[in-house]
Amino acid sequence: MKLTDAQLATFDRDGFLFFPGLFSPAEVKVLTDAVPALYARRDVTNVREKGRDAVRTNFAAHLVSAPFARLGRHPRMIDPVAQLLGERVYMHQFKVNGKAAFDGDVWQWHQDYGTWRADDLMPTERAMNIAIFLDEVTEFNGPLMFIPGSHKRGVIDAKHDVTTTSYPLWTIDNDLIRTLVDRAGGKHGGIVAPKGPPGSMLVFHSCLVHASTSNLSPFDRVSVYLSLCAVSNHIRRHKRPEYIAHRDFTPIETLRDDCLLAAPPIDLPWKDGLPASALVTSPEPLYDSARSAA
Amino acid sequence: MKLTDAQLATFDRDGFLFFPGLFSPAEVKVLTDAVPALYARRDVTNVREKGRDAVRTNFAAHLVSAPFARLGRHPRMIDPVAQLLGERVYMHQFKVNGKAAFDGDVWQWHQDYGTWRADDLMPTERAMNIAIFLDEVTEFNGPLMFIPGSHKRGVIDAKHDVTTTSYPLWTIDNDLIRTLVDRAGGKHGGIVAPKGPPGSMLVFHSCLVHASTSNLSPFDRVSVYLSLCAVSNHIRRHKRPEYIAHRDFTPIETLRDDCLLAAPPIDLPWKDGLPASALVTSPEPLYDSARSAA
Numbered sequence: 001m002k003l004t005d006a007q008l009a010t011f012d013r014d015g016f017l018f019f020p021g022l023f024s025p026a027e028v029k030v031l032t033d034a035v036p037a038l039y040a041r042r043d044v045t046n047v048r049e050k051g052r053d054a055v056r057t058n059f060a061a062h063l064v065s066a067p068f069a070r071l072g073r074h075p076r077m078i079d080p081v082a083q084l085l086g087e088r089v090y091m092h093q094f095k096v097n098g099k100a101a102f103d104g105d106v107w108q109w110h111q112d113y114g115t116w117r118a119d120d121l122m123p124t125e126r127a128m129n130i131a132i133f134l135d136e137v138t139e140f141n142g143p144l145m146f147i148p149g150s151h152k153r154g155v156i157d158a159k160h161d162v163t164t165t166s167y168p169l170w171t172i173d174n175d176l177i178r179t180l181v182d183r184a185g186g187k188h189g190g191i192v193a194p195k196g197p198p199g200s201m202l203v204f205h206s207c208l209v210h211a212s213t214s215n216l217s218p219f220d221r222v223s224v225y226l227s228l229c230a231v232s233n234h235i236r237r238h239k240r241p242e243y244i245a246h247r248d249f250t251p252i253e254t255l256r257d258d259c260l261l262a263a264p265p266i267d268l269p270w271k272d273g274l275p276a277s278a279l280v281t282s283p284e285p286l287y288d289s290a291r292s293a294a
Numbered sequence: 295m296k297l298t299d300a301q302l303a304t305f306d307r308d309g310f311l312f313f314p315g316l317f318s319p320a321e322v323k324v325l326t327d328a329v330p331a332l333y334a335r336r337d338v339t340n341v342r343e344k345g346r347d348a349v350r351t352n353f354a355a356h357l358v359s360a361p362f363a364r365l366g367r368h369p370r371m372i373d374p375v376a377q378l379l380g381e382r383v384y385m386h387q388f389k390v391n392g393k394a395a396f397d398g399d400v401w402q403w404h405q406d407y408g409t410w411r412a413d414d415l416m417p418t419e420r421a422m423n424i425a426i427f428l429d430e431v432t433e434f435n436g437p438l439m440f441i442p443g444s445h446k447r448g449v450i451d452a453k454h455d456v457t458t459t460s461y462p463l464w465t466i467d468n469d470l471i472r473t474l475v476d477r478a479g480g481k482h483g484g485i486v487a488p489k490g491p492p493g494s495m496l497v498f499h500s501c502l503v504h505a506s507t508s509n510l511s512p513f514d515r516v517s518v519y520l521s522l523c524a525v526s527n528h529i530r531r532h533k534r535p536e537y538i539a540h541r542d543f544t545p546i547e548t549l550r551d552d553c554l555l556a557a558p559p560i561d562l563p564w565k566d567g568l569p570a571s572a573l574v575t576s577p578e579p580l581y582d583s584a585r586s587a588a
Contacts, residue, residue, distance in 0.1 A: 102468045106508055139433045140485045145510070174396045178512040191434045191511060213507045214400055216439070217485060218472040 003080050011084060015151035016194075016204035022076060023132065023199035027260040032134050032198075034067045035222060038096060043274070045243055050166040054103035057167060058096040060243040061224075063270035068096070070266055071132070072226060075254040080203055081128045085230045088251035092116070092127060092235065093227035093244065096134075099142045104215030106142075106164070108171040111150075112227060113206035114158045115170045120245045121236035121285055125155065127229035131202040134222040136195075142215035143193040144202065144223075150180045151205035172209060180209060228252075236286050242278035243270075297374050305378065309445035310488075310498035316370060317426065317493035321554040326428050326492075328361045329516060332390060337568070339537055344460040348397035351461060352390040354537040355518075357564035362390070364560055365426070366520060369548040374497060375422045379524045382545035386410070386421060386529065387521035387538065390428075393436045398509030399459050400436075403471050405444075406521060407500035408452045408464040414539045415530035415579055419449065421523035425496040428516040430489075436509035437487040438496065438517075444474045445499035466503060474503060522546075530580050536572035537564075 003017070011017050039046060039055045045064075049056045062072035071077070072091055082089055098104060112129055116122040137143045158170035181190035194202060204210070206227070215221055229235070234249040255264065270278070297311070305311050333340060333349045339358075343350045356366035365371070366385055376383050392398060406423055410416040431437045452464035475484035488496055498504070500521070509515055523529070528543040549558065564572070 102471075106510060109510065136481055138481060139487065140439065142507070145434065174512070177396075181512050187430055187432060187513060193433065211510050213436070213510050216400060216403065216505050216507050218468065218475050219481060 001076050001079050003083055008084070011203070011205075014148040015208040016146055016148075016202060018194040018196070019201040020196035021199050022201040023260070025199065028134060028198040030067045030260050031071060031224070032222070034065045035096060035134065038065055039098065044241070044279070045274070047167050049100070049103050049105050052103045054100035055098040056105065056165070057098070060094055060270065061096050062091065062094045064268055066263070066266050066268060067260065068094070068224070069268055070255055070259045070263070071224065073252055073255045074259060075257055077130050077132070077201065077226065078228070078252055078254045081130065081228045084128060084203070085126055087126070087230040087232060089228040090231050090234065090249045090251060091226065091246055092122070092229040093225070093246065095225040097223050097225055099212065099215050099221040099223070101141070101215060101218045101220045104142050104221060105166070106214050107212045108161055108164060108169060109177050109209055109211040110158065110169050110171045111156060111207050111209055113155060116206070116235065116245070117155060118158070118170055119237075119239050122229065122233060123236065124233055125206045126233040127206045127227060129204045129206060130226045130228065131204070132224045133196060133198055133200045134224065135220050136197050137200070137221055138195055138219065139193065140217040141219045141221035142212045143195055143221070144210055144212050145191050145193045146204065147177070147180045147190065147209045148184045148192055150184065150209035151207040153180060154207060156209070177209070237284070238280070238282050238286070241281055243274060295370050295373050297377055302378075305497070305499075308442040309502035310440055310496055312488040312490070313495040314490035315493050316495040317554070319493065322428060322492045324361045324554050325365060325518070326516070328359045329390060329428065332359055333392065338535070338573070339568070341461050343394070343397050343399050346397045348394035349392040350399065350459070351392070354388055354564065355390050356385065356388045358562055360557070360560050360562060361554065362388070362518070363562055364549055364553045364557070365518065367546055367549045368553060369551055371424050371426070371495065371520065372522070372546055372548045375424065375522045378422060378497070379420055381420070381524040381526060383522040384525050384528065384543045384545060385520065385540055386416070386523040387519070387540065389519040391517050391519055393506065393509050393515040393517070395435070395509060395512045395514045398436050398515060400508050401506045402455055402458060402463060402465040403503055403505040404452065404463050404465045405450060405501050405503055407449060410500065410529065410539070411449060412452070412464055413531075413533050416523065416527060417530065418527055419500045420527040421500045421521060423498045423500060424520045424522065425498070426518045427490060427492050427494045428518065429514050430491050431494070431515060432489055432513065433487065434511040435513045435515035436506045437489055437515070438504055438506050439485050439487045440498065441471070441474045441484065441503045442478045442486055444478065444503035445501040447474060448501060450503070471503070531578070532574070532576050532580070535575055537568060
């Protein structure tokens, strides 16, 4: 899978690309069937919605679940991102976000790179997000909303929201959101929410401003979010635990395109539980060079 | 304005009718210009969003603001409702809901009649809601969501939600919502959210199940909601204060169709403040007959 010049131009302008139905129903089913076991885990890898039992976000499924481990090395995802970044990539973060029927709460407007810079000392924005829909996404189950072109604004000052939901986030000032939306077309194109069947894939820039509203519908909206970082741009601090911000900067070796269905053997280093080291954190940068790079 | 047979059949099937752009931009401006003065009032008529200053709902604007008083007697609203109910109507409730940019919070799934029956002892569902959009409604600013045909389910047992938002509401069990949405078409038609320009009007059945999600966009979504009740079906209890559930059961006399722009003189009984009587409440039914009627 190689992006065309037209796709590269679209990505440069909008900050995202959308591939409806890229993964087949059979491939999606392999992943969907593995979600309940992940969400049932009573450990730090599951952050639940404020005051509810529904899972808001699950971390590091690619280290404990074979289908998600294979997804994390899938060429349909890895290759386009490596092409966009012009470099091989490693897995910075792996989430399976619930946005459960009735219970899924809002994610306020934010850039992912804001968090990675502030918390993880990731030197530049040379990292990319991928979302894969495990459920159909409609206007009613809290679709991801983008402000097209907002990635061009670069890194935006943010404030740490630790109150409105159960997962703390560096969020963006309302006045700036208003400006960015106006610049992108206001009520007519200033916000877009790609919708599509299960198996659809979104690739979006780590500086693209995005949010999602609460899900009041009876339809779950589970999505996998992978954050892939150029190897040379690896994080310079372990302030957050390893299950949130990974520390293995080895370039990802892709599997074959049929890996989700062929199910080759795959290593699952955390299948028997998180190693103690995954919880160790430090406020100190890893290297002296980090201070200037950050 | 007289509803056609086709419109009557649509209303019977779906429980609502939508009239995009029914009021002109000039008419809408008269109303929009009157909103800031209403929302600035620091009294019981403004319920604000939980932990925020933004107004969630304003009550009884038709008794304090001339443009809204004229709207409350507008033939484009009153006549179709009287036609649907086959009887003259009085004003049961008058709200200007903010759903403010960034701050507008969710309204959980509910029927309005559930509240009117439980709190106000309104004998039957012979009452109707009207919404008039003062802002453009898009998929991004928390549109009203309906479950088509859910009004046929009649009155649904509900639980009193006094925690999730700043305004208590009788809300409906998730399993029943799921059933109603499935019956209406599931992911394809089971929920609808009419969208349109300012001045659009929705007429919907008092048993139609509806909700709206939070508004994360930079676009306000102010709407006027009028609840009109058949005069013979007037409420039988004053458990809620008069600014929320009105006690004047006189049939509404409509003004001329050009009243918003012609601006004839109009009586504003509460313009100098709420009378003390408007705050008096009682848990007792008004008449003996009420006990059997309710």
